[in-house]
Amino acid sequence: MKTLLKIQASLFGDQGQSSQLANRFIERWRAQHPQARIVVRDLSANPVPHLTAERFQAFLTKPEERTPAQQAIVNESDSLIRELKEADVIVFAIPMYNFNVPSTVRAYFDHIARAGVTFRYTEQGAEGLIKGKKTYVFVSRGGIYPEGADTEVPYIKQFLGFIGLTDLEIIVAQGLDMGAESRARALTAAHERIAGLVPLRTVAA
Ligand SMILES: Cc1cc2nc3c(=O)[nH]c(=O)nc-3n(C[C@H](O)[C@H](O)[C@H](O)COP(=O)(O)O)c2cc1C
Numbered sequence: 250m251k252t253l254l255k256i257q258a259s260l261f262g263d264q265g266q267s268s269q270l271a272n273r274f275i276e277r278w279r280a281q282h283p284q285a286r287i288v289v290r291d292l293s294a295n296p297v298p299h300l301t302a303e304r305f306q307a308f309l310t311k312p313e314e315r316t317p318a319q320q321a322i323v324n325e326s327d328s329l330i331r332e333l334k335e336a337d338v339i340v341f342a343i344p345m346y347n348f349n350v351p352s353t354v355r356a357y358f359d360h361i362a363r364a365g366v367t368f369r370y371t372e373q374g375a376e377g378l379i380k381g382k383k384t385y386v387f388v389s390r391g392g393i394y395p396e397g398a399d400t401e402v403p404y405i406k407q408f409l410g411f412i413g414l415t416d417l418e419i420i421v422a423q424g425l426d427m428g429a430e431s432r433a434r435a436l437t438a439a440h441e442r443i444a445g446l447v448p449l450r451t452v453a454a
Pocket residue numbers: 258259260261264265266267268343344345346347348349389390391392393425426
């Protein structure tokens with residue numbers, strides 16, 4: 250049985266544009282994998298705390314030397330990482346807030362980037378340790394950012410690649426707040442992309 254993990258971050262929950270695009274994709278994907286388990290992590294409804302000095306120190310402390318409070322902090326991070334490792338397919342729904350991913354996504358990234366657990370450095374450079382997972386990222390934004398002026402997608406690619414998520418499909422719907430025409434154009438293009446990613450199978454009579 251396959252597991253799909255959806256990680257969403259819109260302030261508007263399932264009504265958010267990014268969530269709606271991800272949900273559209275998931276509906277089609279589910280039609281092909283009716284037995285699949287869908288796990289949802291909503292970073293807006295249940296934000297991960299900021300990475301404080303105390304939290305980071307807990308990550309650095311050897312397991313046998315951790316206090317119970319430090320162990321509880323590490324357990325939270327471990328369970329986020331376990332959730333990623335247990336997924337076969339990962340779907341991110343990420344709006345642009347103030348020119349990059351929402352701060353809830355940053356805090357989440359801070360908790361899943363763990364040296365020796367999700368990445369390591371070798372003589373050849375960094376190696377991501379969460380491998381072999383197809384990852385879909387749905388990005389929504391009000392304005393339009395051409396390549397070179399986009400501060401969000403390159404960051405997402407760099408971070409996910411760093412922990413090993415390199416098999417990426419990134420679907421960007423932009424210009425969503427620039428009038429009805431711009432919005433309709435962006436959504437139509439995103440819907441077409443989704444249809445191309447998960448064609449609906451025709452059922453033989
Ligand atoms: C707090 C906040 C900050 C935003 N900052 C930006 C921004 O920097 N650039 C932009 O193009 N749109 C910005 N927007 C518009 C959103 O990216 C746009 O409405 C997007 O569709 C929101 O996705 P969502 O519905 O999934 O939350 C912002 C919206 C909010 C609520």
